[in-house]
Amino acid sequence: MKLRFILCFTCGLRIFEAIRESMNPSEKIILQAIKNGEVTIYKELFSKYSKSLFYYACKFIDEDEARDIVQDVFMAIWTQRSSLEINTSLNSYLFGITRNKCLKHLQRKERTTDSDQLSIKEVQHYEMQNDAISSLIEKELNDKYEAALQQLPPKCLEVFLMSRRMDLKNKEIAAQLDISEKAVEKHISKALRHLRKELKDYLPLLYYLGQFWG
Structure with missing residues (x-):
């Protein structure tokens, strides 16, 4: 259990640095609304991210x-x-500060147990000494994700990639593929169900990455 925790912690740190990205226009609007004190937008942000951050x-x-x-x-x-002030995507920012707060919490406790806790010194030592293992974990995670994608039916895969990797709206996808928006929604839902099933052992990290949710 301890080894699994160390691996996940280190993998999370490495991948987080790799996926930093700039805030998109819609996120800038959300940030400005929150800065203006719009409670409804703030509550929506909490609703969207609180579970995966937990x-x-x-x-x-x-x-x-x-x-x-x-x-x-x-x-x-x-x-x-x-x-x-946020200079990355909201996803990167929120998971980053959550990670940092967890790290500071462990630093304050400075203790280990025989379950799924470990001291911050162990984490830091592992992080410094095991870059090669961390890289293998990241590669395995990416390979599992890509393999799961390739199991999708061709049309379902095409729709899903247009949505998640090309960042197209359902209406745009429907127009380009000459199908209904409802069909687009069905393809995306089918893809998400399949990925959750195939990657169930990796869900915490995938929630963290925001790789296909939302």
């Missing part, structure tokens, strides 16, 4: 502590909204 935090700390961490993340966003 699952991610649970990889490092226990459930009660994870809930507190997620609450702290969103509380900090709201209380500091007027001066909030």
